[in-house]
Amino acid sequence: MNGKVNTIMRDDFTVLDLNSTRKPAIPLVQFTKTLYNPSGTEVSGTIAVTIVELANGDYRASYTPNVKGLWTLTIFHATYFAAGKENSHQIYVNDIDSVGLETDKIKYILGLSQENFRLYNQVFDGNINMTSCKARTYSSKADAIADINPLSTYTITATYNVYECTSYLVTKD
Numbered sequence: 001m002n003g004k005v006n007t008i009m010r011d012d013f014t015v016l017d018l019n020s021t022r023k024p025a026i027p028l029v030q031f032t033k034t035l036y037n038p039s040g041t042e043v044s045g046t047i048a049v050t051i052v053e054l055a056n057g058d059y060r061a062s063y064t065p066n067v068k069g070l071w072t073l074t075i076f077h078a079t080y081f082a083a084g085k086e087n088s089h090q091i092y093v094n095d096i097d098s099v100g101l102e103t104d105k106i107k108y109i110l111g112l113s114q115e116n117f118r119l120y121n122q123v124f125d126g127n128i129n130m131t132s133c134k135a136r137t138y139s140s141k142a143d144a145i146a147d148i149n150p151l152s153t154y155t156i157t158a159t160y161n162v163y164e165c166t167s168y169l170v171t172k173d
Contacts, residue, residue: 038069
């Protein structure tokens, strides 16, 4: 499960007795909750982990992570939930990170949106139709204007029947 720094993380679980019947109304203070931050330090004493009963033996644990990384939450009850539950949550700084994409893929998507690109090395035929050129994509307007930090370069070719474009091809270099 993924989350974001300083945003509440929730972990739902069901408690069953030995007959696989839901066990409601367990005093919440009887649950043992252990929370580990990304460095592996137990932080249950400094970051509150709360448990509430949702309904009829369904419970929810929640906490608010304060740094990015992999957090681990362990919950158990000595009598009714001895096997307990352990779950890890990958916490990110912002929403773009939480998509789970690598930076290069995000840059690729930004380039494909064609918000920031530059054409160069244009070639025109006798009818002033552009038959080929190169294009660079950029992650920001400033980079496009300054022609720095290109994300990708593409070759564009086109063929014409007088003034009518009959084919158009874009390939990544």
